[in-house]
Amino acid sequence: MNDLNRFRELLEKSCGLVFENEKTLLLEAGIRARMAVRSVCSADNYLSILNTQRDELSELIETLTVNETYFFRDVNHFTLLSANVVPELLGHVKTSGRLTFLSAGCSTGEEAYSILISLAECFGREDVRGMTVIGVDIDSRAIKRAKEGVFGGRSFRDFPDDLRKRYFDEISPGVWRVREWLRESVSFLPLNLLAGTYPPELSEVDVIFYRNVSIYFSHEVRKGIFNRLAGIMKEGGYLFVSPSETFFHNRSVLSIVALEGAFLFRKEAGRRKAGECGTREMRCGHAAGKPAVARPSPQPKSLGSIRGDVPNRRIACTSDPEPALPGTKAALQICAGEHYETLAQLDRVIESSPDSILAHTLKGLIQMKLSMLNDAQASFRKVQAFDRFSLDAAFSLGLISRIKGDGLSALEHLRESVYIQPSSWPAHYFLAETHLERGEIEPARREYEIILKILDNGDFHNHGLTDAPFTFSATELETLCRRKLQTLKRASNGA
Ligand SMILES: C[S@@+](CC[C@H](N)C(=O)[O-])C[C@H]1O[C@@H](n2cnc3c(N)ncnc32)[C@H](O)[C@@H]1O
Structure with a gap:
């Protein structure tokens, strides 16, 4: 569609929505769907409808955005x-x-x-x-x-x-x-x-x-x-x-x-x-040295039947298990959602055990959460120096490269990740997204299909990462991938 940029400008200006790279396909499919509903054949005509009829703009926005939500999400x-x-x-x-x-x-x-x-x-x-x-x-x-x-x-x-x-x-x-x-x-x-x-x-x-x-x-x-x-x-x-x-x-x-x-x-x-x-x-x-939030009275009743347990996650590490280092177990709980240690505490662990893969991994993960990307990169490179096949390191380096806009390096690290752990669906997912951003439709499609196979095999929890960057359920992930595949199919049929 030649006029896509005019639609992009209108959507960004009116509601902040941005449809670039892989989202181009979603945008195009959404516009085509609404044009079909309104029996409009030309993009020009549809643009003028959008500029004059607020309701149609809302309809298009509704088609393009995801309303997915549920009670007690997270x-x-x-x-x-x-x-x-x-x-x-x-x-x-x-x-x-x-x-x-x-x-x-x-x-x-x-x-x-x-x-x-x-x-x-x-x-x-x-x-x-x-x-x-x-x-x-x-x-x-x-x-x-x-x-x-x-x-x-x-x-x-x-x-x-x-x-x-x-x-x-x-x-x-x-x-x-x-x-x-x-x-x-x-x-x-x-x-x-x-x-x-x-x-x-x-x-x-x-x-x-x-x-x-x-x-x-x-x-x-x-x-x-x-x-x-x-x-x-x-x-x-x-x-x-x-x-x-x-x-x-x-x-x-x-x-x-x-x-x-x-x-x-x-x-x-x-x-x-x-x-x-x-x-x-x-x-x-x-x-x-104090809890993040004090608890003054009134003390709340327990939430009882609310299922608040954070699933346990494990450290993916191909080398021997870590010795129990002081502070490391507590630090591991940062990523398991039980309670925290700080970067400073991890530094103390690293000072006493400089070759602790676990401590360097946790440090990198927390640095990433804090957007300290260069520091995180350095931590994961250290991890790789000890364990060339660390999934956490390969995957996180892939994500950091993506955030930094280095698609080639992202592909390299993410491919390495799926090599280390073929059932790691977050790695397949970002591999697919990176391919899409680079306009590589066929490899992207393959990666989404692999995720569906992983889900079919019941391997949703077998992603191998200490801290997966998603809160999707298996069903949401499946819906998302099917939707992406449909959009890719529609776009290639319309091409
Ligand atoms: C995926 S839902 C999230 C619902 C809920 N917050 C949750 O986490 O379950 C995203 C919502 O953001 C809304 N949204 C998108 N752009 C918006 C904007 N510019 N202003 C207000 N809401 C917007 C969409 O309409 C959609 O209902």
């Missing part, structure tokens, strides 16, 4: 919210107990309702009445569905049955509606996060969930929205992003806090206003 975040973050914030606002929560890019509302349900489970229904939960999304159809609060089975894939019975009514077989008092406690508004002004109720927010939204944004848009969100947060407030997005965001605007295996952003008191440049700073409560 359940660890909701456990942290109610057990750590909210008790800390309540300690600061004892008098009123009023807190405001925002689900930015809330899709059909599951995230916003999950926030309220996790709080109600901890503090009781009466205590959460004073709290305000707001969900916003660019997709007005999704907002309408969020307000209706009616959900089917897929939304409950990670949600305990007993909670479903407590907070929802079954209105027909397999269809559940959020109870009225919950619906009344959450408000939903259509909002483009890129908009010049935000509604007044979003001026002082305590906690923001901004998860799985920034994936389509360009670096500039990502930065702009992150700064905006930081700007509407109260001092001491927290921002949750999905693990795979943590690398992308700007840690000079908000501090990064490591908490129970997750990285959250926090707005420090006296912090520079969002948008002002500042020196790079990273904070970790444990580094200062």
Whole structure:
């Protein structure tokens, strides 16, 4: 399609969505699908419809964006919210107990309702009445569905049955509606996060969930929205992003806090206003020898039936097992989500055992999470000097090369990774994405198909990485790969 750049400009300008490299195929397929629905034959005509009819622009955006969401997605975040973050914030606002929560890019509302349900489970229904939960999304159809609060089975894939019975009514077989008092406690508004002004109720927010939204944004848009969100947060407030997005965001605007295996952003008191440049700073409560978040009263009840366990991960290492070094076991738990050690502690381990593959690997993984890419590269090269067949090192070096825009080097490291562990689907996935970015359709298609075979063999958990950079379930991964394959097929049929 010759006019693709004009569509790109319109979408980036109006809502920040960027469709480059591999996403070109998705863009083209989406435009063709909408043109067919509207029986429009020329790209010119369709562009003028988009420029004059807001509804059609919304339809196209809905076709191009992914609304995928479900209750308690990344359940660890909701456990942290109610057990750590909210008790800390309540300690600061004892008098009123009023807190405001925002689900930015809330899709059909599951995230916003999950926030309220996790709080109600901890503090009781009466205590959460004073709290305000707001969900916003660019997709007005999704907002309408969020307000209706009616959900089917897929939304409950990670949600305990007993909670479903407590907070929802079954209105027909397999269809559940959020109870009225919950619906009344959450408000939903259509909002483009890129908009010049935000509604007044979003001026002082305590906690923001901004998860799985920034994936389509360009670096500039990502930065702009992150700064905006930081700007509407109260001092001491927290921002949750999905693990795979943590690398992308700007840690000079908000501090990064490591908490129970997750990285959250926090707005420090006296912090520079969002948008002002500042020196790079990273904070970790444990580094200062205290828990990242204190737990003032009221002590929350346990979340009981919420399944918050983070799956155990293992270190993939082809050499002999590591000796038990002081501090190393605890450091390993950083990546297993149980609790933290700091880079400084790992440095002490490395000082006493300079050839500890495990310590260098963990150090590299944490450096990556903190976007210290050159340092991470150096750590993984050390790992490779000890163990040429370390999957963690090969894979991470591949990711770093990708982030740095060096496609050839990324391909080399990622190919090495699938050689070391053929069932490592994250390596196949990034191999596919790298091929796509380079316009190499056939090898990309092969890699997606390999992932489907890995899933078929039941090897989803056999990826071999200490810290896989995704939170997909096997089903989501399968859907994603099938969708990519379909898009590739449609694009090559249309070519
Ligand atoms: C994958 S869903 C994420 C839902 C939820 N946050 C979660 O993690 O489950 C991404 C949502 O971001 C929304 N979105 C994309 N661009 C947006 C923008 N510029 N402003 C507001 N929402 C946007 C999409 O409409 C979609 O509903």
